[in-house]
Each structure stands twice: as C-alpha cells, then as structure tokens.
Amino acid sequence: MVKANLPEGTRVPCHVGVIMDGNGRWAKKRGLPRKFGHREGAKTFREITRHAKRLGISYITYYAFSTENWKRPQDEVDAIMELFEKYLDEVRDFIEENIRVRFIGDRSKLSESLQRKMASVEEDSKNFDSMTLVLAINYGGRDEIAHSCRVLAGKVRRGELEPDDIDTELIERNLYTEEIPPVDLVIRPSGEQRLSNFMIWQAAYAEFYYTNILWPDFKGSDLEAAVLDYSERNRRFGGI
Numbered sequence: 001m002v003k004a005n006l007p008e009g010t011r012v013p014c015h016v017g018v019i020m021d022g023n024g025r026w027a028k029k030r031g032l033p034r035k036f037g038h039r040e041g042a043k044t045f046r047e048i049t050r051h052a053k054r055l056g057i058s059y060i061t062y063y064a065f066s067t068e069n070w071k072r073p074q075d076e077v078d079a080i081m082e083l084f085e086k087y088l089d090e091v092r093d094f095i096e097e098n099i100r101v102r103f104i105g106d107r108s109k110l111s112e113s114l115q116r117k118m119a120s121v122e123e124d125s126k127n128f129d130s131m132t133l134v135l136a137i138n139y140g141g142r143d144e145i146a147h148s149c150r151v152l153a154g155k156v157r158r159g160e161l162e163p164d165d166i167d168t169e170l171i172e173r174n175l176y177t178e179e180i181p182p183v184d185l186v187i188r189p190s191g192e193q194r195l196s197n198f199m200i201w202q203a204a205y206a207e208f209y210y211t212n213i214l215w216p217d218f219k220g221s222d223l224e225a226a227v228l229d230y231s232e233r234n235r236r237f238g239g240i
C-alpha cells in the first residue's frame with residue numbers, strides 16, 4: 001500500500017476532476033492497438049481512486065467518455081463500452097471501501113445493461129460517505145447545461161416557475177451534478193491544455209494542473225504533486 005506523503009498543513013482540494021487522457025498515445029508508443037491503452041488507463045483509475053481516498057479528497061470525478069467521443073471509429077467505441085461493463089463490475093469493489101459511486105452524463109445513449117449496472121451501483125452505494133467517486137460517461141458540459149434548461153423550461157410551461165425566477169443557482173441545481181460541489185482542481189495528463197467540454201460550469205473557478213505524463217503512467221505521487229501545487233495557489237474568486 002502506497003502511503004500518502006503530504007506535508008503538514010497541505011490544503012487538500014474537496015473536489016478533484018480528472019480528464020483521463022493519453023491512453024491512445026500510450027498504446028501507440030508501444031506499437032499496441034489503442035484499446036490496450038484504455039485497458040491500462042482503467043487500472044490507473046482504480047489505483048488513483050484509492051490514493052485519492054487516502055489523501056482525504058472528498059469527491060473525485062473522472063472524465064471517461066465525452067459526448068464527442070462517439071466520433072471515434074466504431075471498434076474503439078465498442079472496446080471502450082466493453083471496458084465500462086467490466087469497470088462497473090470492478091467499481092463494485094469500491095462499495096466495500098465505503099465509497100459512494102455516482103454517474104453524470106446522458107445515459108439514454110448507453111446500452112440497457114450498462115444503464116442497469118450504473119443504477120444498481122448508485123443505489124447500493126448511496127449511503128456511503130468516505131468519498132464520492134463520480135464517473136462522467138457520455139458526459140458533455142454543454143449538453144448538461146442544455147439538459148438543465150430543458151428541465152426548467154418544462155417547469156415554466158407547466159406554470160411551476162416564472163422565467164424571472166431562473167438564476168444561476170436554479171440552473172446549477174438541475175445539472176447532472178446536483179448536490180456535488182463545484183470542482184476545485186482539474187488535472188489533465190497527456191500534455192493537452194484544454195477542458196474538452198469537461199465540467200465547464202462547475203470548473204468556473206477551478207485551478208488547473210497539466211502534466212505531460214500519459215494517463216496510464218499516472219501514479220499516486222503525481223496526484224500528490226498536483227495537490228501540493230494546488231495547495232500553494234491563491235484562490236481569489238474575484239475578490240482581492
């Protein structure tokens with residue numbers, strides 16, 4: 001078991017978002033098909049989740065599949081979906097560790113069996129409180145905001161809400177993240193420095209941490225480095 005090595009006084013972010021990127025390049029570097037990179041990335045996901053719990057992170061959200069990732073070749077999409085089925089069986093192990101599991105994204109485009117597994121993991125872990133693990137599958141920040149607007153528009157049409165009552169708080173309450181707090185730190189490995197439609201609302205005041213390490217090579221010590229970097233930052237939220 002890896003020990004957490006954070007110095008006394010480190011400010012640990014409450015909610016960390018991780019854009020799991022670089023799986024394809026990891027495989028390519030080894031002359032392997034891209035799906036091997038996704039398989040390796042799934043191992044990293046398990047390791048980092050356990051490490052995040054040891055560090056005292058309360059919420060960790062992983063970007064696993066975006067609303068734009070359907071553009072990839074069908075065989076890659078199929079391989080990723082197959083991995084999710086496996087992931088979910090393994091995510092069950094987290095339940096034994098008192099970790100609550102939640103999913104965000106548009107589930108309607110996922111297979112029925114995946115949707116069933118997602119609902120049952122959420123139900124079985126809903127009362128756990130050591131940490132919340134959030135998986136973003138078929139997730140897009142823009143899609144999420146549009147979804148919130150549709151819910152509110154329905155309420156207006158039914159006469160339950162006045163257009164003037166719509167404020168940022170109400171939009172936020174109808175996002176997929178509902179009761180999940182805003183993200184404090186977004187980590188993106190693989191060298192890309194962009195959000196790619198990840199939590200665009202919730203990351204409005206997030207700190208960003210980029211590293212060239214590819215996701216399958218990302219270690220607990222890299223998570224600690226990101227947390228330490230975050231701890232040094234001066235967050236002002238528009239104040240002084």
Ligand code: IPE
Nearest residue numbers: 020021022023024025064065
């Ligand atoms: C991230 O790794 C995983 C998913 C988007 C599902 P990539 O597959 O994007 O890896 P690269 O960016 O091509 O290396």
Ligand code: IPE
Nearest residue numbers: 019020021063064065066196
């Ligand atoms: C973002 O990675 C999505 C996930 C990690 C799930 P991408 O690899 O899809 O992002 P772009 O295309 O490089 O922006």
Ligand code: MG
Nearest residue numbers: 021022023024
């Ligand atoms: Mg990528």
